[in-house]
Amino acid sequence: MTVRHFLSLMDCTQAELISLIKRGIELKSLHAQGVIYEPLKNRVLAMIFEKASTRTRVSFEAGMIQLGGQAIFLSPRDTQLGRGEPIEDSARVLSSMCDAVMIRTFDHADLETFAQYSRVPVINGLSDDLHPCQLLADMQTYLEHRGSIQGKTVAWVGDGNNMCNTFIQAAMQFDFQLRIACPEGYDPDPQFLAQAGDRVSVMRDPTEAVRGAHLINTDVWASMGQEDEAEARLKRFAPYQVTPALLDLADEQVLFMHCLPAHRGEEVSSELMEDPRSVVWDQAENRLHAQKALVEFLLVE
Numbered sequence: 001m002t003v004r005h006f007l008s009l010m011d012c013t014q015a016e017l018i019s020l021i022k023r024g025i026e027l028k029s030l031h032a033q034g035v036i037y038e039p040l041k042n043r044v045l046a047m048i049f050e051k052a053s054t055r056t057r058v059s060f061e062a063g064m065i066q067l068g069g070q071a072i073f074l075s076p077r078d079t080q081l082g083r084g085e086p087i088e089d090s091a092r093v094l095s096s097m098c099d100a101v102m103i104r105t106f107d108h109a110d111l112e113t114f115a116q117y118s119r120v121p122v123i124n125g126l127s128d129d130l131h132p133c134q135l136l137a138d139m140q141t142y143l144e145h146r147g148s149i150q151g152k153t154v155a156w157v158g159d160g161n162n163m164c165n166t167f168i169q170a171a172m173q174f175d176f177q178l179r180i181a182c183p184e185g186y187d188p189d190p191q192f193l194a195q196a197g198d199r200v201s202v203m204r205d206p207t208e209a210v211r212g213a214h215l216i217n218t219d220v221w222a223s224m225g226q227e228d229e230a231e232a233r234l235k236r237f238a239p240y241q242v243t244p245a246l247l248d249l250a251d252e253q254v255l256f257m258h259c260l261p262a263h264r265g266e267e268v269s270s271e272l273m274e275d276p277r278s279v280v281w282d283q284a285e286n287r288l289h290a291q292k293a294l295v296e297f298l299l300v301e
């Protein structure tokens with residue numbers, strides 16, 4: 001039997017993604033009712049974090065416990081991965097002991113190598129290219145607040161980073177239009193843009209991107225690993241701050257999303273974080289429910 005991995009949204013069909021999101025909503029409701037549901041008893045998720053994390057770590061760890069299983073946190077600082085043990089070897093060893101492996105890393109190719117040598121599902125917990133688990137939570141959040149996102153217009157304002165690339169894939173898989181406003185030189189990966197065709201457009205003016213939009217997203221201007229560029233980026237991205245006034249140009253029913261952590265006063269104004277149109281706390285909570293649906297999908301026959 002071939003092993004299913006979740007390295008990008010393209011690893012699932014459109015129908016699978018829709019049912020994963022609906023399942024996330026069901027699991028959220030069961031959890032709220034205090035129902036005990038433990039299909040993953042004795043199952044173990046290994047979690048390799050080469051970058052910092054709050055939401056991803058806690059949501060996977062809490063989610064595995066709630067489903068009756070366990071999660072193991074592994075950092076390169078105290079495993080042999082950090083001392084140069086090859087990815088191929090680590091993949092064979094960890095996948096012989098655990099039922100799934102979640103990896104947060106820099107180079108997306110490392111995830112692919114790990115998956116190639118793993119006999120259990122590998123989940124992308126964020127790479128320099130993509131953050132598909134976040135999009136599961138974001139699409140769940142949109143569905144809960146506004147219904148289907150199909151045919152809607154989504155705006156991305158800021159850096160053409162891993163989150164932006166993942167929104168491009170989401171535009172293809174969930175069938176929406178995406179307008180990306182970013183400074184020249186900070187466009188998303190051309191490979192993802194080419195796959196998406198005319199469903200996705202890149203522009204320089206944030207007001208043009210958000211006009212009439214149903215959902216507006218942003219993310220930090222300097223991602224993990226880009227700390228040295230932070231100061232230069234702060235200047236370059238200043239015209240791209242998302243504020244309540246920018247949202248006023250969008251559709252009346254617009255929602256604001258940010259995967260968090262946020263830098264108030266940089267990519268998002270303080271007021272917008274607390275604006276009624278902001279659903280950032282729901283997105284964060286939904287990481288838990290969406291990923292429970294994901295590990296159930298990957299591990300429960």
Ligand code: CP
Pocket residue numbers: 052053054055056057126134259260261
């Ligand atoms: N949004 C997100 O992935 O948050 P963490 O970096 O805290 O995991």
Ligand code: NVA
Pocket residue numbers: 126161162163219220222223224259260261
């Ligand atoms: N673009 C950000 C997302 C953090 C969840 C980063 O990669 O640091």
